[in-house]
Amino acid sequence: MAFQQQVNVEPALGVAGDFASMNPTANTLAGEGALVAGAGGVTVGKFGWIQADGQTVLNAPPSGSTAAPDGFVHRDLTAQIDNFYDEAGMVVPEGFMVSLYQAGDFFADASTAATRGQKIFASTTDGSVSTGAAGAKVAGSVETKFYAANACAAGELVKISTWDHS
Secondary structure, three states: OOOOOOOOOOOOOOOOOOOOOOOOOOOOOOOOOEEEOOOOOHHHEOEEEEEOOOOEEEEEOOOOOOOOOOOOEOOOOOOOOOOOOOOOOOEEEOEEEEEEEEEEEEEEEEOOEEOOOOOEEEEEEOOOEEEEEEOOOOOOEEEEEEOOOOEEEEOOOOEEEEOOOO
């Protein structure tokens, strides 16, 4: 574990996967015992797809699928620090419960610069977030129901929303 290198005057705006507002949210419905992390776990703050078995969730769609993700993986503190030397962990281990949300406002790490009102795209490789114009084709990604609710540079937090479309 590294020694603390910085002290902030103000607390962080949020963490990827956190709620970004008090607007209503909607979970992805699933049966009893469903929505558990698949092989290798699921990364919080990214998009997730329910796999062909109807129970496991991964940050990539089932093989051959081009469907939009089933939801956004919320940070409900089920991720664990697996390695003794790590300072933090954002991976929900295999077999642990996963919370997928189809609607709401969340913080996410943007892999591209965002402007307010752009559509949010999910990488079909790892569920990461990028932005683009509605209806655009973003290589290796699929368009979601979410919109960027604030401007940010690549690598910064973006608020993604199903409610704020402006």
